[in-house]
Amino acid sequence: MAEVDVRKPLPAITPEAKPFWDAAAQNKLIMQRCQDCRAWIWTPRPLCNECGSERVEWIPMSGKGAVYSFTVIRQVVGRAASKAFEPDIPYVVAWVDLDEGPRMITNIVGCPVEDVKLGMKVSVVFEQASKDIWLPKFKPEAG
């Protein structure tokens, strides 16, 4: 069968998110925090969605967290672009709660899907997806 050129969809580098992707390209995980109410803000946005302040700053994160929940993708469905993920099956889509509080949708990599458990400690790794985009993913913490 002829091979279909299907590439994985990439995030758009929006003005709000550019600092995030710039840091990710240097394998650093950063997030916004409100300088007034100290709330974490995720996903990136122009103002604090807890108190409305526009005084938000980018803060380096520990890159450590725990699996809040996850699912194992065993079948691609829906939009055509989903097909691009077929070679990765089975893979884990997870909600990871960072130690600082924010919850990310991500992949758990670096271990068999059967080994992923709720509450499992994980730390960030970066996978290059394009020239400018390094996606933060998570692997089990050693030990």
Next chain:
Amino acid sequence: MSLRNQAAIVGIGETPTDRLGSKPGEPRKSSAEYISWAMRLALEDAGLSLTDFQGQGLGVTIPTAYPQPFWPEEVAEILGITPGFLQGGATGGAGAVSLLGGMAAAINSGLIDIALVCGAAAPFSEHWGGGIQPGDMRDWEIPYGTMGPNSKIAMVMRRYMHEYGATLDHFGKIAVAGRYHASLNPLAYLRKPITVEDYKNSRLVADPVRLLDCVMPANGGRAYILASPERAKTLRKKPIYLKGFGERSNPSYGPRAGSDALVMGVKDAGKVAMDMTGIRHSDIDFLQLYDDYIIVVYLQIEDLGFCDKGDVSFYDRTDFTFKGPLPIQTGGGMINCGQPSTAGGMLHIIEAVRQLREEGGERQVPNATTGLVSGLGVLPYGKNLGCCAVAILGNEL
């Protein structure tokens, strides 16, 4: 301002659902055909004609595969109406219930006297293209290979099972009750009764979500007509009054960047609706809960306050059929009747009206006077469902 007894549903229309167009060469109908069909059924039911809606209210649910940005206006043209108050239901699957509140408020204000609310979709016979729209889903979800709502609901379900010890038997009981009711509903699409074992053995779609956890897309149309109480009294059918309404969009329980994904916005929307109605939980005769997934039905029963959070024993001991103390999904719900995109949620309003008119046939809840309906829509990043609307309907003033 309270909407209690300020408007009544006077007509309902539900087309059969189908999956025409899933095979090549099948005859097909368009969204326009389903929406006019549903409207015609609602007009016949109410004994009204299109001319009654000139200068009045028209509400149209906005489908997720959006035909075009001005769809509600185009529907007015398809139907041949010049509304005086045109509203698009913008809360996804909650749209049908949201519009009930919005149109009741417009009636209560005196702006209009009567409103037609309708929705349709034909996902199998019409293809709108699947471009990825800007937003969190494009930038923060899809790049990780998420597969639509199944992936996120699977994470909610797994976390729930982990925290509270719910098992497939608990979820299966809800699936079985819904299908049993569907077997008694001539308009349901899936009508063959199932057992808890059938549920547990159904194919894993997104672990732990199984095939029998999920709603099924379908082609179809649905409509209802709302009128002022004075107008309602002059019409053909027994008026079914709006007793209470509440809505919460973008709910968050805990910090917005990491909220409790196991609590749903019906917790607050339901409280507002209950307080407006001025009744207790024991006064409610049945629930028609938005059901894109079984776990979502389960969570709503808790968050609406019918049992404590995580009290799985409630699900062991409660009969959810129309014969029991807390009937749910008395027509089989959307899971068994099909989901024509955001028109899907209108099903629950229609079934509540049937029950309150004593038109429930073999599945009639005995002596039902009050029922609760919910609508849910949108799955935002990192959270449970993002638009939640609750309406309480009753057949007595």
